[in-house]
Amino acid sequence: MSNQKIINIAVIAHVDAGKSTLVDALLKQGGAFRDNQEVVEQIMDSNDQERERGITIYSKNCAIEYKGTKINIVDTPGHADFSSEVERIMKTVDTVILLVDSSEGPMPQTRFVLSKALELGLNPILMINKIDKKDQRAEEVVEEVLELFMELDATDEQLNFTTLYGIAREGIAQLSLDEKGIDLSPMFETIIEQIGTYPIELADKPLKMQVSSLAYDSFIGRLGIGRIFEGKITEGQTVSVVKNNSEVKQAKISKLTVYQGLNKVNVKEAYAGDIITFAGIDHISIGDTINELNNINPMEPITIEEPTMSMNFLVNTSPFAGKVGKFVTSRNIKERLEKELEVNVGLKVKPLDNPTIEGFKVLGRGELHLSVLIEQMRREGFELAISKPEVIFKKGENGTLLEPMEKVILNIPTEYSGTVINKLNQRKGLMTDMDSDGVRDKIVYNIPLRALIGFRSEFTNDTHGEGIMVRSSNGFEAYKGEIESRKNGVLISMAAGKTLPYALNNLEERGILFVGPQVEVYDGMIVGQHSRDNDLEVNPTTGKKLTNTRASGSDDSVKLTPPKLMTLEEALEYIEWDELVEVTPEDIRLRKRWLSNTERRQHRNDNKKVFE
Structure with missing residues (x-):
């Protein structure tokens, strides 16, 4: 592989804004598929649960080529519970394409992923998607995004973002609402003009790369995935691995692959700017730096926000225990959780305080984050018992008890608003905004995370399935007091x-x-x-x-x-x-x-x- 021009981009957005659909279109127009090849929709969502739930859970890489420039694309999750996937890959990209629905506008998760991009000094490209909607309000949405940039203390350069308009489903992007787009060429051209390729001269410097993700292969063991920031890396090369605790170890790169379309291609060497997958280092962890032998130059560790919720994973002790499951013991559960910790950086596992109970306390970023793990274990043949989800409190500077809060945006028919507002008020929620068009109401609440445990099913019933609720983490605030739990026995x-x-x-x-x-x-x-x-x-x-x-x-x-x-x-x-x-x-x-x-x-x- 030659030392070619490279740009790395990530697509970020809220759930259902069209990220995976846009990546599909980029792959098709970037020549990743044969002309007669049958391609499923949301091809990057390859995990069974991703397809069933209709969401992206794991960030994934692919690569296309446009006019001699290789563009590595990272498809990221849009749900708040999987934000740890977004946080760690931001350092591997040169820019982000911020996708916003032309009708909904910026949503809570949009704010989170955008803030991470701005903190790292990236200059986002805005794309207003779904402009073919009857209720599209693209021009207003651009103003809302600009306000969001200013709230997040964007620099003057970041505020001067390029705006594209398009329909990801049809593979169309255009520079203004008035013109008629035919393909994604305006997006490709904007990426190359605004970002520019990674400086080729950095390939002549000593090796420096950081591991941002992990994978596992049953034949060759643990795989490290990350971006080469400086220098080049060669198959068979002996390198220094600087661990997150500053410990330095020597290791040998046994296999090296880069992305080409959706596939990984074996190469003998890779250069600065590229995203690679390598094997041979069984102790590799996320955040570790790879340097040349005896030329130590570690990078800043990757920091991930702390978990906000926990559940106890217990050994199943019911009379039906062991009848259908293959893995039922405490040792089985422990080994599976340790394996998950290697690739799931938003997760933590602790022993239970009570030694008489067989099980573990598992901490994650939310109910969905943990339930995806439970569902995966279940499909693998595990049996276990799960306790009620509990939020994780922490102590403030003066010893006050702090609890995690959520920002909740509700879009509901006006006739059901009274019931929903009453229930959220009872759950210690504080309404921060309300807007109505006479048919549907948009209501914004700041509410304790623990108050939302068990609320989604009630909300669905109260709104007869017509309500939409989106939520995202909103920091910590002083403990709000007792909240009434389930009313029925x-x-x-x-x-x-x-x-x-x-x-x-x-x-x-x-x-x-x-x-x-x-x-x-x-x-x-x-x-x-x-x-x-x-x-x-x-x-x-x-x-x-x-x-x-x-x-x-x-x-x-x-x-x-x-x-x-x-x-x-x-x-x-x-x-x-x-x-x-x-x-x-x-x-x-x-x-x-x-x-x-x-x-x-x-x-x-x-x-x-x-x-x-």
Whole structure:
């Protein structure tokens, strides 16, 4: 590979602004595919969960070529829970394309990712996407983005950003709203003119590169991914690895690859400016610097914001434990979490304070961040029990208790606003802005993160599925006091066996059922939500007593209301501190922490702190 012209860019935006769709278009017009090749949409979202959820979870690299210049592209997540993926790759790029919806305007996550880019001195290129929308207001959105730049203390050079308008789905970009675009040429030209290629002369300096991401290959082991800032690197080269704690180790690069389209291509050497993947260093970590042997010049460590939420990952102790899962022991869970720590920098794992409980406290950036890990473990054959999500508090300078806050933007039909506002006020939320067009209201709240645990399902019900809620981290503030938790109790099975229609029919008047007929249950398993505020023990396995008498109509088949089947996220939001979510490769169940009635009575005065 020759020492060619290189530019590295990242595409950043809020969820659903069209990042992955734009990357698809860049790849197609950059010649990454054959003319007759079938290409799936959002091709960079290759992970199963990314496709199912319709979001980007992991940042990924690809490369295209335009007029002799290689352009490395990084597709980044747009959800706040995966912001650690965004933070660490910002240092590997020369600029960012900030994608903003022409109707929605800048959203909470837009602010976060933009602030990281501006802090590193990058000069973003703004693209107003989806200008074909009927309700597009592109000119107003540009003004809103400019205001956001000023709020984030952008420099004069950064404020003088180039604005493009386009339709990512059709692969179109244009320099003004009036002209008619035909392809993404204006974007390619803007990137090359505004940013310029990485200085080729830096390839003559001693090697300096930093690891920004990790991967794993079952044949060659751990892989390091990062950008070469200075010098060149050669396959088989012996290098110095400067760890984050300043320790220096020697290692040998055994394999070297660069990106070409969506593929990794083996090369003998790579030069300053390029993003590479290398093998051979089994102790490599994110933030480590690679230098030439005996020429130590470490870079600033990559700092990641602290986790804001924790859950306990416990060994499954239900009567159904081990029936379908392959990995069920504490050792299995520990090994899997240690493996995840190697590539998931936003995650932390700690031992539980109570040594009698088998499990680990796992800290992450939010419910979605942790639930994606749980879902992945479940698909790999793990069984485990998960505790209620808990926010992570911290102490202020004068000893005051601080808690994480969230900025929430709600877009809801006007008729449902009163209910939603009332509930957010009860949860210690503070309304900071409200706007209405007579049909839908846009409401902005500053609210404690713990107040939003369990709120999404309520919000969906209260707005009849028509409400939109987006949220992002908004720093720490003084503790807001107690917040009322779930108002309803639960229906607890007092027997083991298969549920029967006759029993479930009688239980429907008691509340909302979570199980249908012919479902295996056990003593202590939660089978529904009680219509009142107390827990109620029930027997969902009771059958109809048989007699010799037959009455007209009495033996008609029972018609049951379909049960409420919870997703993993809904189950985690729903439970209280004395309840657990049992996760297996086939089922998601809710259960009481103590299964028998006797145990529950013994522990009813316990404090949840015992189990943290």
